[in-house]
Amino acid sequence: MEVKNIKIKNMKTEDFNDNEYLEKYVEELKKGGVNVAVGVLDDLINWGRSNSVWPLTFATSCCGIEFMCVGAARTDFARFGWEVTRNSPRQADVVFVAGTIVHKMAPVLKRLYDQMAEPKYVLAVGSCAISGGPFKDSYHVVRGVNEVIPVDVYVPGCPPRPDAMLYGMMQMQRKMKLENFFKLPNKPTIPDTGKSEGENK
Amino acid sequence: MEKIKKLILSIVPDAVAEEAQYPTFTVDASKIRSVAEKLKEKGFDYLICLTGMDYGDSLGCIYHISSSTDKTSVIVLKTSTSDRQNPAIPSVHDIWASANLYEREVYDFFGITFIDHPDMRRLFLRQDWNGYPFRKDYDANPELNPVPMENQTIAEMENMPSITLKSDGTVIKKENALFEKGDYVVNIGPQHPATHGVLHLRVSLDGEIIKKVDPNFGYIHRGIEKMCESMTYPQMLHLTDRLDYLSGTMNRHAMCLCVEKAMGLEVPQRAQYVRCIFDELTRIASHLLGWGCMCMDMGSITAFIYGMRDREKIMDIFEETGGGRLMVNYSVIGGLAEDVHPNFVNRVKEFIPYMRKMIKEYHILFTGNPIAKGRMKDIGFLSKETAVSLGVTGPSGRASGFACDVRKIEPYAAYDKVQFEEVIREKGGTFDRYIIRLDEIEQSLRIIEQLIDKLPDDGFRAKVPAIIKLPAGEYYQRVENARGDFGVYIKSDGGKNPYRVKFRSPCMTLISALDPLCQKEKIADLIMIGASLDYVIPCADR
Numbered sequence: 001m002e003v004k005n006i007k008i009k010n011m012k013t014e015d016f017n018d019n020e021y022l023e024k025y026v027e028e029l030k031k032g033g034v035n036v037a038v039g040v041l042d043d044l045i046n047w048g049r050s051n052s053v054w055p056l057t058f059a060t061s062c063c064g065i066e067f068m069c070v071g072a073a074r075t076d077f078a079r080f081g082w083e084v085t086r087n088s089p090r091q092a093d094v095v096f097v098a099g100t101i102v103h104k105m106a107p108v109l110k111r112l113y114d115q116m117a118e119p120k121y122v123l124a125v126g127s128c129a130i131s132g133g134p135f136k137d138s139y140h141v142v143r144g145v146n147e148v149i150p151v152d153v154y155v156p157g158c159p160p161r162p163d164a165m166l167y168g169m170m171q172m173q174r175k176m177k178l179e180n181f182f183k184l185p186n187k188p189t190i191p192d193t194g195k196s197e198g199e200n201k
Numbered sequence: 202m203e204k205i206k207k208l209i210l211s212i213v214p215d216a217v218a219e220e221a222q223y224p225t226f227t228v229d230a231s232k233i234r235s236v237a238e239k240l241k242e243k244g245f246d247y248l249i250c251l252t253g254m255d256y257g258d259s260l261g262c263i264y265h266i267s268s269s270t271d272k273t274s275v276i277v278l279k280t281s282t283s284d285r286q287n288p289a290i291p292s293v294h295d296i297w298a299s300a301n302l303y304e305r306e307v308y309d310f311f312g313i314t315f316i317d318h319p320d321m322r323r324l325f326l327r328q329d330w331n332g333y334p335f336r337k338d339y340d341a342n343p344e345l346n347p348v349p350m351e352n353q354t355i356a357e358m359e360n361m362p363s364i365t366l367k368s369d370g371t372v373i374k375k376e377n378a379l380f381e382k383g384d385y386v387v388n389i390g391p392q393h394p395a396t397h398g399v400l401h402l403r404v405s406l407d408g409e410i411i412k413k414v415d416p417n418f419g420y421i422h423r424g425i426e427k428m429c430e431s432m433t434y435p436q437m438l439h440l441t442d443r444l445d446y447l448s449g450t451m452n453r454h455a456m457c458l459c460v461e462k463a464m465g466l467e468v469p470q471r472a473q474y475v476r477c478i479f480d481e482l483t484r485i486a487s488h489l490l491g492w493g494c495m496c497m498d499m500g501s502i503t504a505f506i507y508g509m510r511d512r513e514k515i516m517d518i519f520e521e522t523g524g525g526r527l528m529v530n531y532s533v534i535g536g537l538a539e540d541v542h543p544n545f546v547n548r549v550k551e552f553i554p555y556m557r558k559m560i561k562e563y564h565i566l567f568t569g570n571p572i573a574k575g576r577m578k579d580i581g582f583l584s585k586e587t588a589v590s591l592g593v594t595g596p597s598g599r600a601s602g603f604a605c606d607v608r609k610i611e612p613y614a615a616y617d618k619v620q621f622e623e624v625i626r627e628k629g630g631t632f633d634r635y636i637i638r639l640d641e642i643e644q645s646l647r648i649i650e651q652l653i654d655k656l657p658d659d660g661f662r663a664k665v666p667a668i669i670k671l672p673a674g675e676y677y678q679r680v681e682n683a684r685g686d687f688g689v690y691i692k693s694d695g696g697k698n699p700y701r702v703k704f705r706s707p708c709m710t711l712i713s714a715l716d717p718l719c720q721k722e723k724i725a726d727l728i729m730i731g732a733s734l735d736y737v738i739p740c741a742d743r
Contacts, residue, residue, distance in 0.1 A: 057394045060421050061739045062446035072509030087394045105420045107352045138424035139334050139341055142348050
């Protein structure tokens with residue numbers, strides 16, 4: 001089973017020869033059976049969404065400079081429709097965790113993530129954000145940003161080259177295109193505490 | 202130096218004088234203030250760095266002091282206290298303004314309280330942190346200090362404890378308030394696009410006029426100095442690159458020089474020349490980014506794109522020879538990791554005329570722009586006295602008339618073989634700090650031009666033992682990085698790991714200059730004044 005045709009310019013679907021788990025996702029999604037009309041609408045919305053992603057300007061250290069390079073003239077991410085970096089988390093779709101996250105920063109990052117509107121995505125850029133990297137033995141460094149917030153794509157490197165960041169972003173575009181937009185979210189189950197709603201507040 | 206020795210012995214007769222790398226005097230903690238006052242009177246007005254130290258049985262401080270007039274003379278003062286429960290040393294924050302933050306740093310790491318210091322908050326760690334991490338008996342159990350999920354409270358950020366000692370020996374503890382009652386306080390950062398990193402500024406306002414700026418550090422404090430204590434010397438090099446990533450090559454150079462000096466290692470001339478060229482290329486890249494970001498903070502995105510475009514040319518040169526772009530990881534102890542790429546000389550030679558042409562374009566594009574001129578005119582003045590007292594060095598210090606270029610004061614590598622001008626401006630305004638970076642790029646090009654044709658042919662690396670052990674002692678090396686006077690202090694006990702490593706960060710002093718610079722300015726100019734100082738937060742936080 002192939003991943004459904006991913007419409008990314010200049011990059012064929014076969015070129016993404018890793019991350020096979022995404023194909024499994026598609027398989028699972030298709031099991032439920034999607035209405036043709038809704039499926040096409042899904043594709044349309046996801047096409048629009050994945051080509052107008054607004055990243056949050058969030059950089060703690062060295063990887064932030066390479067992130068600036070991705071935005072500058074040579075590896076221009078405007079080609080992918082990503083160029084509108086937002087300074088407010090309320091307007092951002094994706095956060096690039098570019099750099100080390102330390103104990104003092106962890107609650108700040110958590111709050112930023114919470115303030116972003118759904119659907120939201122996280123890229124862990126660089127070895128510090130992935131695992132603590134060269135600083136993992138330090139007393140003040142969080143060993144991987146996934147201790148604080150969930151991560152969608154990991155981009156390795158110290159710091160990653162701009163091309164590597166672009167590749168990571170395209171992998172995330174792929175993930176975005178898999179989103180089943182018209183599937184209603186599962187109803188949240190409220191744990192039975194034995195109290196009425198008013199008391200719960 | 203004999204004069205200084207006599208002077209110190211006249212104040213403290215039992216001071217111990219040593220002739221190490223710099224003249225060193227050990228004085229009792231109770232006398233440190235009177236010695237400091239006398240030294241200041243004699244012209245020693247520039248406190249380079251203040252290092253905390255755990256000697257095992259006692260805790261102490263090391264002061265590296267220099268002068269803004271006689272720049273080559275550096276003296277070292279040492280003091281210690283044997284009370285490990287409640288260590289206290291008199292504060293010198295009113296003698297040298299830079300001691301304000303340094304002493305807070307020492308308190309944070311070692312728990313030494315400074316008597317009469319008005320603001321004994323922790324500098325980097327949260328106020329609720331358990332223990333003092335740089336003490337040798339620190340318990341590093343992660344359960345004691347788990348990753349917090351809640352932010353600090355305002356009260357924790359604002360209450361400044363202080364200790365005063367009365368003449369009869371009684372201790373008075375006080376809590377001072379950071380802001381006056383009813384002040385309108387605006388938080389800028391830690392996640393803010395224009396603080397150039399994760400700096401947290403708390404600014405009190407009167408209308409839109411700034412009354413006070415209180416920088417909060419530590420949002421990227423990675424504990425590099427402590428990590429170095431458990432590493433071998435070649436391993437430490439990688440962390441120096443990641444301190445101030447925009448001048449990584451120079452920081453690494455400083456560490457290499459410090460270890461080589463301690464080992465008594467002779468580095469081949471070729472390595473020294475190439476290191477200098479790399480340093481200058483890094484400086485150009487850093488100034489280009491600094492210039493671009495400053496212009497972007499004033500609203501000119503074009504300038505940023507131009508700066509980044511030309512920076513990529515340097516990144517290409519680095520990549521071809523060193524393999525890395527931002528982190529070149531090129532200098533190693535004893536020389537260079539590899540010889541330069543065969544294309545290196547040609548590409549650098551092509552780059553020099555290109556860059557000269559581009560600087561002209563920058564001036565046309567932005568320097569002469571009436572809007573830019575209007576924004577930078579007559580704001581953010583830093584006097585020479587304040588710059589020296591705060592230890593503001595590098596381009597920002599030189600814009601205020603403080604001639605502090607370490608390449609001239611203590612020439613290292615090949616800098617004594619080249620002609621270049623130390624660019625100095627007098628007024629110390631925002632425009633001076635802007636234009637001085639572009640002028641320095643030209644001087645850097647001049648240095649590269651003189652070196653690139655004369656690369657000697659004596660190998661790129663000296664023979665280095667497999668396990669590097671430094672003889673017991675203390676070593677200090679200063680290097681001019683893109684932001685100022687960068688220093689590496691190593692105390693070795695003869696083993697393969699250092700006993701203590703301290704990096705003198707030029708960025709921390711730059712940030713401390715924000716408060717005097719911004720007072721009575723409008724809040725809209727705060728971002729631009731900050732950008733004109735061009736600080737890098739991971740260097741300040743370490």
